[in-house]
Amino acid sequence: MPLDLPQTFRHHVFCCAQQRPPGHPRGSCAAKGAHPLWQRLDQKIQGKGLTDVGMAMTGCLGFCSAGPLMVVYPEGIWYRPETPEDIDEIVESHLVGDTPVERLVMVLTR
Numbered sequence: 001m002p003l004d005l006p007q008t009f010r011h012h013v014f015c016c017a018q019q020r021p022p023g024h025p026r027g028s029c030a031a032k033g034a035h036p037l038w039q040r041l042d043q044k045i046q047g048k049g050l051t052d053v054g055m056a057m058t059g060c061l062g063f064c065s066a067g068p069l070m071v072v073y074p075e076g077i078w079y080r081p082e083t084p085e086d087i088d089e090i091v092e093s094h095l096v097g098d099t100p101v102e103r104l105v106m107v108l109t110r
């Protein structure tokens, strides 16, 4: 039976900030340029006054080779942004407009 609980955020974004040493076989999202992207995401969320959007840095999300990765809940949509413009599009379309950016969606399979 699903629980009908009040939600703190309309969207909650989790961003992998994992850093591993150079040469590590798994690599890391940080080594693939994640931090400047997450900084931009934070600036955009703050700048637009999106108080109903939460953002948190995480450790490894488990799909390092696909990084840098972020996931947006409650939809559970995974993104692999590559540029600042990708971040801007995710903010405008998904976090403001509730429309996922299909071209940046990652379909992850185990």
Ligand code: FES
Pocket: 016, 017, 018, 019, 027, 028, 029, 030, 059, 060, 061, 062, 063, 064, 065, 067, 068, 069
């Ligand atoms: S280091 Fe980001 S998913 Fe593993």
